[in-house]
Amino acid sequence: MKITAPPQQEKLLRIGDMARLAGVTVRTIRYYEQLELLGSYRGNPSQHRRYSRRDLLYLRRIQQLKGYGLSLREIGEIIELADQDPSGEKRRLMLLARYEEKKREALVRRAQLNAYLRELDWHIAQLKRVGRFQACPGQECAACEFRPVCRFVEAESGEKR
Amino acid sequence: MKITAPPQQEKLLRIGDMARLAGVTVRTIRYYEQLELLGSYRGNPSQHRRYSRRDLLYLRRIQQLKGYGLSLREIGEIIELADQDPSGEKRRLMLLARYEEKKREALVRRAQLNAYLRELDWHIAQLKRVGRFQACPGQECAACEFRPVCRFVEAESGEKR
DNA sequence: TTGCTCCTCACGTCACGTGAGGTGGC
DNA sequence: TTGCTCCTCACGTCACGTGAGGTGGC
Numbered sequence: 483m484k485i486t487a488p489p490q491q492e493k494l495l496r497i498g499d500m501a502r503l504a505g506v507t508v509r510t511i512r513y514y515e516q517l518e519l520l521g522s523y524r525g526n527p528s529q530h531r532r533y534s535r536r537d538l539l540y541l542r543r544i545q546q547l548k549g550y551g552l553s554l555r556e557i558g559e560i561i562e563l564a565d566q567d568p569s570g571e572k573r574r575l576m577l578l579a580r581y582e583e584k585k586r587e588a589l590v591r592r593a594q595l596n597a598y599l600r601e602l603d604w605h606i607a608q609l610k611r612v613g614r615f616q617a618c619p620g621q622e623c624a625a626c627e628f629r630p631v632c633r634f635v636e637a638e639s640g641e642k643r
Numbered sequence: 644m645k646i647t648a649p650p651q652q653e654k655l656l657r658i659g660d661m662a663r664l665a666g667v668t669v670r671t672i673r674y675y676e677q678l679e680l681l682g683s684y685r686g687n688p689s690q691h692r693r694y695s696r697r698d699l700l701y702l703r704r705i706q707q708l709k710g711y712g713l714s715l716r717e718i719g720e721i722i723e724l725a726d727q728d729p730s731g732e733k734r735r736l737m738l739l740a741r742y743e744e745k746k747r748e749a750l751v752r753r754a755q756l757n758a759y760l761r762e763l764d765w766h767i768a769q770l771k772r773v774g775r776f777q778a779c780p781g782q783e784c785a786a787c788e789f790r791p792v793c794r795f796v797e798a799e800s801g802e803k804r
Numbered sequence: 805t806t807g808c809t810c811c812t813c814a815c816g817t818c819a820c821g822t823g824a825g826g827t828g829g830c
Numbered sequence: 831t832t833g834c835t836c837c838t839c840a841c842g843t844c845a846c847g848t849g850a851g852g853t854g855g856c
Contacts, residue, residue, distance in 0.1 A: 507846080507847080509845095509846065509847065509848085510845080513846060517845095527854095528853095528854060529854095553844080553845090554844080554845070
């Protein structure tokens with residue numbers, strides 16, 4: 483979808499308005515155009531980019547998919563598919579597969595984030611209570627109250643990649 | 644901490660071993676050295692990098708801080724502070740401030756992640772149920788069962804940056 | 805007429821990945 | 831002796847940020 487249809491009656495948006503309305507920078511819009519994710523109309527004498535309301539929806543859709551963890555490359559594939567696949571069935575299945583993959587990833591991230599928050603909490607508690615925290619890890623580990631949750635002392639055990 | 648103390652009796656690790664034990668790539672270790680986050684001992688005739696157990700702990704610490712959301716620049720600042728601040732008090736306060744900031748950020752991320760998961764769920768449900776999903780957004784919006792949760796239809800309202 | 809907006813290069817950033825082409829140690 | 835590991839450039843990647851230097855529209 484490289485070239486937007488010429489204007490009907492609608493008053494077109496300038497790139498700065500698009501950026502403001504979509505919550506992105508002007509540079510981002512130009513970058514997406516370069517990647518052929520977004521088109522623009524340049525039929526006016528100034529050769530400045532003009533955008534329709536449909537383009538704004540398009541841009542918002544890209545931001546939405548980005549928010550769902552898709553890379554710009556993945557988003558591009560989905561857009562291409564939409565062009566080649568008017569029935570939408572292949573696209574529907576692709577989106578479904580991607581979304582379910584992203585969901586699995588998000589569940590892992592949530593688990594990691596929760597573990598991370600628990601770790602942060604005890605690190606904060608440790609920094610507030612332990613006197614000579616600089617000695618970590620050291621001789622005081624044996625008597626340390628944080629030993630059960632400290633991942634640092636197990637550093638001697640090997641890890642696989 | 645650029646130059647590691649020469650070896651005592653300890654048998655030193657090669658860069659590949661370090662990488663395996665810390666779960667990073669060889670390139671990552673060289674990159675950290677370039678950023679002066681990590682040192683290495685090069686006193687052997689081959690001029691190859693050698694590492695002590697202490698270096699391995701150091702590298703793990705960097706990975707730990709990275710896992711806590713700190714950038715390599717922030718980690719570098721903390722390391723520098725450790726060198727200039729033997730008492731550790733300034734460093735303790737800095738770490739505390741950083742951790743509490745990271746905790747606030749993590750709580751926001753968790754809320755976003757939960758919202759994201761809810762959105763993914765209804766998108767998946769929509770893709771499984773709605774017939775002509777390609778029409779979104781369109782005339783069917785008015786009668787769509789997903790209208791209450793769809794953020795796409797409100798796209799007409801402006802947003803601030 | 806003035807300043808805000810737009811334009812196109814093109815280099816910078818972050819944290820590495822990835823060859824190229826060559827040398828060293830077990 | 832053979833191959834695995836190490837070395838140093840140096841360009842590539844991803845999603846833009848950030849000037850430089852100039853032109854256009856309200």
